[in-house]
Amino acid sequence: MRALVDAMVGAHAADRERYELLATEMPHRSAGARRSEGHLRGALRLALAARADELPRRGELERTVFVVGHMLDALVHGAVVGRPRRLSLAAAKEETVRAICAYLRS
Numbered sequence: 001m002r003a004l005v006d007a008m009v010g011a012h013a014a015d016r017e018r019y020e021l022l023a024t025e026m027p028h029r030s031a032g033a034r035r036s037e038g039h040l041r042g043a044l045r046l047a048l049a050a051r052a053d054e055l056p057r058r059g060e061l062e063r064t065v066f067v068v069g070h071m072l073d074a075l076v077h078g079a080v081v082g083r084p085r086r087l088s089l090a091a092a093k094e095e096t097v098r099a100i101c102a103y104l105r106s
Helices: 002-013 016-025 031-050 061-081 089-105
Strands: none
Touching: 002 031, 002 061, 002 089, 031 061, 061 089
16 A cells, blocks of 8 residues: 555645646546556556455455555545645555554454
8 A cells, every 4th residue: 555655645736736737637537547547446446456365355356446546546646635744645645544544454
């Protein structure tokens, strides 16, 4: 999860203004948005399926992929665009990982 959060934050933080513009102006149901969402869900599905025996939600992979995908999207957006000045990017990434892992363990 840490590697995925690092990659997503890194990709979005590399050009914060462009990411913010795309996040606010690109229709959520556009072909590009659906393609990006599909790639993220595919990566999550593979990662979670590989460790399904460790997760309490066995047999509920699609629901878990849905929730974790939206958690990632919202928390990465917040870390890159809406983070308070006193919260470092490293701390925001750590809290993102912590929140998602807590969900997965629950």
